[in-house]
Amino acid sequence: MxxxxxxxxxxxxxxxxxxxxxxxxxxxxxxxxxxxxxxxxxxxxxxxxxxxxxxxxxxxxxxxxxxxxxxxxxxxxxxxxxxxxxxxxxxxxxxxxxxxxxxxxxxxxxxxxxxxxxxxxxxxxxxxxxxxxxxxxxxxxxxxxxxxxxxxxxxxxLAPLDDAGRREVLRQRAQRRGLVLEDAALDWLLKRVGRDLASLTGLLDRLDRASLAAQRRITVPFLRQVLGFD
CATH class of the missing domain: 3.40.50.300 (P-loop containing nucleotide triphosphate hydrolases)
Known part of the structure; x- marks a missing residue:
């Protein structure tokens, strides 16, 4: 069965x-x-x-x-x-x-x-x-x-989302993972990592794991470190 x-x-x-x-x-x-x-x-x-x-x-x-x-x-x-x-x-x-x-x-x-x-x-x-x-x-x-x-x-x-829409999608998906993405971190991601939502959602999973491992909040300095922008 x-x-x-x-x-x-x-x-x-x-x-x-x-x-x-x-x-x-x-x-x-x-x-x-x-x-x-x-x-x-x-x-x-x-x-x-x-x-x-x-x-x-x-x-x-x-x-x-x-x-x-x-x-x-x-x-x-x-x-x-x-x-x-x-x-x-x-x-x-x-x-x-x-x-x-x-x-x-x-x-x-x-x-x-x-x-x-x-x-x-x-x-x-x-x-x-x-x-x-x-x-x-x-x-x-x-x-x-x-x-x-x-x-x-x-x-x-259906039409592509504008920046405000992408921001809201990322914010919601982060919240469902228990992540807090402040406005500065959202702005940084949208400007430097790209705007494809599938890629950004996959990135949230990576950031979730990195944040848990490092026991750190997701801030712009943390994003720069994890994503190799230092």
């Missing part, structure tokens, strides 16, 4: 709907409804890299799981070239979150597999949540019927 993993192990605690910063108006209620209501729907998140598409897909899956619904997340890049097999294995879920449509664009077999899975999901009442770097019209899809199905989705466009 398989053991059901606890929610916190299946989906990272940083990636919940309630932890997403600066969502477009109405986006979070739409995603919560998709996660919790039994009637299936179509939603498509579009935006450039590092705007939190995966965060919202995983957060929606976590919200579905929390209500006892079955959800599955699939990064399409990981299944490119064998998408039909991967999608067949996910049948029976209440929600499918499919990330990175651009990864299979131009591969006819994968496009047909996604089109077929979309139709089966709709017939079964399975909710569908897609993510792509571009809107359907800009994706290099070769299958007109797939383009048509994706174009029928309700679309949510």
């Amino acid at each position: 398989s053991t059901q993993l606890p929610l916190a192990l299946r989906y990272p605690p940083d990636q919940r709907l309630e932890t997403y910063v600066a969502a477009p108006a109405g986006a979070l209620p739409q995603l919560r409804a998709l996660a919790t209501e039994p009637a299936g729907d179509w939603l498509l998140l579009a935006g450039p890299p590092a705007v939190g598409k995966t965060h919202l897909l995983l957060g929606t899956c976590a919200a579905a799981d929390a209500t006892g619904r079955r959800a599955a997340y699939l990064p399409l890049a990981a299944a490119a070239g064998r998408l039909r097999e991967a999608l067949d294995a996910l049948e029976g879920n209440d929600l499918l979150a499919l990330d990175g449509i651009e990864a299979i664009a131009g591969n006819r077999d994968d496009e047909v597999a996604l089109f077929d899975a979309h139709n089966r999901a709709r017939a079964a009442g399975t909710a569908l949540l897609y993510a792509a770097r571009e809107q359907p019209d800009a994706l290099a899809l070769g299958l007109p019927d797939l383009h048509s199905r994706l174009s029928q989705c309700t679309r949510i466009t």
Whole structure:
């Protein structure tokens, strides 16, 4: 008998709907409804890299799981070239979150597999949540019927965070780790380490370990020492 993993192990605690910063108006209620209501729907998140598409897909899956619904997340890049097999294995879920449509664009077999899975999901009442770097019209899809199905989705466009948004994300994620990042330390990080949130989140884990080992608060001098800016 398989053991059901606890929610916190299946989906990272940083990636919940309630932890997403600066969502477009109405986006979070739409995603919560998709996660919790039994009637299936179509939603498509579009935006450039590092705007939190995966965060919202995983957060929606976590919200579905929390209500006892079955959800599955699939990064399409990981299944490119064998998408039909991967999608067949996910049948029976209440929600499918499919990330990175651009990864299979131009591969006819994968496009047909996604089109077929979309139709089966709709017939079964399975909710569908897609993510792509571009809107359907800009994706290099070769299958007109797939383009048509994706174009029928309700679309949510995500934009990069400004500095205030990045600051808030870092502050929240630090607090969940029990870290205190003062404004001066946040400013220093954002100016010198880069603005990619995935890299910054990984850096928080490193700083957490270093702070515990040294028994020191995370100050600008400590950041300079740990990150080799002395």
